[in-house]
Amino acid sequence: MSTNNGPVESLRDRKRRQTRERIIETAFALFMERGFDVVTVDEIAQRAEIGRTTFFRYFGDKQEVVFSTEDDFLRALTAAMHDAPAEPLQDLAQALATSRRLLLAICTEAARNPGHYAVYHRLVEQHPELEDRHTRKTRHYADLLEKHLIDHGTPPATAVLAAQLTVACYQAAWRLGSHDATAVLREANDAFDLLLGATAA
Amino acid sequence: MSTNNGPVESLRDRKRRQTRERIIETAFALFMERGFDVVTVDEIAQRAEIGRTTFFRYFGDKQEVVFSTEDDFLRALTAAMHDAPAEPLQDLAQALATSRRLLLAICTEAARNPGHYAVYHRLVEQHPELEDRHTRKTRHYADLLEKHLIDHGTPPATAVLAAQLTVACYQAAWRLGSHDATAVLREANDAFDLLLGATAA
DNA sequence: GCGTGTACGGTACTGAGTACCATTTGGAAC
């Protein structure tokens, strides 16, 4: 996937990427070992062999390390949006069909790294403050979804609801398919079936 | 509503309630005036004429002041749950009908104090960290909803989805009916109509 | 090699939240 990163990777870029990865690995190890809240930034910095200041140059705050894979998901989403067929998106059912496909693109991306997802899931469910931040991410996806729908002709009220319903399916899947990215993907599909099955009945 | 609070209100209880209210009023005034993040707890404590320590005795953290009306909503929800008719709750449509009624009970409670709601809405939408916490509240409601459904015979997967869909309708309403509690109540109703309308079609 | 900009580490600061202290004060029993 990311074997071709721009022109060439300079020494500086490589070092930067390496320290970033070292921070992430160190932090995740410590968080899983002893819990997010009791691990201090100082500790992470020491073990990763960097200064405290440097940590905050790479990540805005302590929580941000946990959400470091965010960019991959956003890339997957925007790619899926770009590939989306230009179909009519007037009513709720049509809007849901599209946003379903977009959500599944994100889940599929998550399933590409099941180990990381499992750890992430565990951390988030054990720490309310991380769960808060996790739902902020989800809100952001909803915003992007909503915008995409509106840009393709969906009436605002319908688009807002469709985006939120999609998030609802994801949240349900998150609760039901814990720790396992593939299970979450399947549960999200089931949730949509259940939701749309009610539509068909 | 709350004219009969237990046996009798002692002097101690009255003083406690008064300081609590003084803290809330002071904090909201300062937050609205200058923004949540730049107001310090020291400042709130000084203006409310209490010690910094006392502030944290009344509220676990600075954010908690913003969500001080939480208890009223929870009371309204549990009351509505208790009053709910014992109807069959097997399929998604039935579960949604019930959770719709419960959600509207909460919104109605919120509409009883429109001024506060408007300020609350404004604060939350202007500060991501408060929005994080706001959705934590919403998650909590979803949990209660889900439990209620399961306790009344709804299959777990259906209950989880129904609870999340209800939250979705609320979130859509929150976005569409900004600042105005009555408008949010109406939008939540509309969202359910749209959702169930797709069901009927 | 030689400037230049970027990354880095260190110090010092503010503010949130916690732990512990002594003091005050309301309530109750006599």
Next chain:
DNA sequence: GTTCCAAATGGTACTCAGTACCGTACACGC
């Protein structure tokens, strides 16, 4: 009213997250 007790309070001191600033080292382009 006095006495005793528990609850409420205010203050001090601490840890840690996050920010601002400064001097230094190093990769890069020439």
